[in-house]
Amino acid sequence: MNSNLPRAARVIHAALRSVPPDQATAAARALDSARLLTDPERSFGVLLHRAPDGDWSRTPRRSDEPGRRAAPSQPEGPAAPEPEPEPVRPVTELERQALAWDDSCARARQVARAVERQMHGHPGPHGIRVDGDRVRVLLRVDDPAQWARWRAYLGLTGADERSRPHTVTAQGERDGVPVTVVARGSGTAPPSRAGGPERRPFRLDGTRFDLALPQRDTNGDLWYFQGCRTPDGMPLLSLDGRPERCTLAQVQAQLGPLSPVRPSGRP
Incomplete structure (x- = not known):
């Protein structure tokens, strides 16, 4: 029973004076049934807080406070199966050609850097240019011995050698990379025969x-x-x-x- 009922009945009886106590009690009960009276002893529930360890607490609790339970190292029940890896898509022929081209261009850049270091301090005009998967070199050569050294270093062959006055253009290969060299200077032109230029x-x-x-x-x-x-x-x-x-x-x-x-x- 609501403990406020007797008090409510006394208040009603004192207010009306002419109403008998039984009628005042009946009026108080009617008010309680209509939920117009508050019961101080009635419980409206308890607010619980979720603790970091998964437990419940009447007050908020930090993870470093005592009373925290250690979380289980493994979840209960059977472990979920690991997802199967996705199948590897085979590389197409076009992709394989593109990767091979990228590798060839990268090797050409490496050879160009090595030739540039070799040419450091070389007198006269010179230059290096990477053209896709090949390297083009411009040199000034003043004597046949110097030209012979460059031919050996750059792997130049005489079979593809092309000449014109004071200039020699030759092709070769350095570390698997095609190299084209244009050498300029009076000492680079191949010697002609004593009887005049060779006739073809x-x-x-x-x-x-x-x-x-x-x-x-x-x-x-x-x-x-x-x-x-x-x-x-x-x-x-x-x-x-x-x-x-x-x-x-x-x-x-x-x-x-x-x-x-x-x-x-x-x-």
Whole structure:
């Protein structure tokens, strides 16, 4: 029973005076049934706080306070199975080619840095340029012995050597990286024979060409024979220091007529 009922009845009886005590009690009960009276002994529940160790407490508790239980090292029950790893997707041929190209370019940059260190203090104009997976080097060489040392260091071969007055262009390989070198200087040109420049005649459509001499086209550009031919024997020509090659017939048809440039400078 609500302990406030007798007090409520006394208050009602004192207020009305003419009402009998039984009627005052009945009125107080009616008020209590209508939940208009507060019961001081009634419990409305207890607020509990979750402790860091998973327990419950009437007051908030920090993790460093006593009474904290050690958390279980392993969860109860069977362990959940580990997820299976995703299958590895095979590398496509295009991706493999791209990775191989990136590796070739990285090796070319390494070789370029090594050649640059080797050229430190080298007299005269010089330069190094990385062109994709190959290295291009510009050198000044003043004597045959110096040129021989550079040829040995850069792995240059004489088979692809191309010459013109005071300049030699050669190709080789350094640490597996293609290297193209343009060497300039009076001591770099291959010696000519005592009887004059070597003559390498070739006849095309009734016109006789001396492939030992540079050929000037109608635009004034010079074309050089590098010693390479097509399977049917047609000579291949290239512009100054460029690796691209065109057949003599194509150059003659599109940029001709060609005229030889003799050592004196007169065509």
